[in-house]
Amino acid sequence: MKAYFEFAGRTRTLLVTFVATAVFLFLVFPSLPINGEMLDMKPGYSYDEAMASMEAYGPDGRTAYAWGSMLLDTLFPLVYVTLFAGLIHRFRLSEGTWWLAFVPVAAGILDLLENVQITAMLVGYPDLSPSQVASASAATTAKWTVGAVYQILGIGLFLIAMVRQGLARVRGGD
Numbered sequence: 678m679k680a681y682f683e684f685a686g687r688t689r690t691l692l693v694t695f696v697a698t699a700v701f702l703f704l705v706f707p708s709l710p711i712n713g714e715m716l717d718m719k720p721g722y723s724y725d726e727a728m729a730s731m732e733a734y735g736p737d738g739r740t741a742y743a744w745g746s747m748l749l750d751t752l753f754p755l756v757y758v759t760l761f762a763g764l765i766h767r768f769r770l771s772e773g774t775w776w777l778a779f780v781p782v783a784a785g786i787l788d789l790l791e792n793v794q795i796t797a798m799l800v801g802y803p804d805l806s807p808s809q810v811a812s813a814s815a816a817t818t819a820k821w822t823v824g825a826v827y828q829i830l831g832i833g834l835f836l837i838a839m840v841r842q843g844l845a846r847v848r849g850g851d
Contacts, residue, residue: 682778685763694760701753709745711738716795717750717788721818724807731802743799746792758785764831768838781827784820791816 684690706715713733716722722730734742761781769775794813798805 678779678782679775682762682766682775685759685778686767687763691760691763691767694756694763697756698753698760701749701756705749706745706753709741709749711742711745713738715742716798716813717746717791717817717820719817720821721814722810723814724805724810727798727810727814728803728805731798731805734799739799739802743796746796746799750792751789754785754788758782761827761831764835765827768831768834770834770837777830780823780830784823784827787816787820787823791820 685694706718709715711734713730716727716730719726731739758781762778765780766775766778769777791813794809794816798809798813801809
């Protein structure tokens, strides 16, 4: 895994994954013809909210969402995990903290598990049990919680590195 984190932390890899993440978030997912907000974009949802969303999507929207979830939203975690694992690994505070790059990997795994659950709900609608929805919602909440951790960690380490670099330039200019 260390070799993957080193690859992910390369400048070119960081740039490509940053652009790809932005494309997914701002162009691809919003253009899916699902007639509503994607469940996995919410921090969590109740049984009633999930059923209302499923109804609002309609048959064509549920089909588009299911395909998007299994195809696009399988690729997306690979992209954002690589971006944030690379940021965390590249800008880690010490050699001994390289393992923090596993945090986005955990979020990616949760995201993939969530995708399977949401796809099962999309395909199984209207025969959804409250426990099935609760399980999918819990996966969504867990993904967003771990996601907040890796985003704060990645962006925070990047900002610390930029401040340190700026301070080194100032000191070097004296």
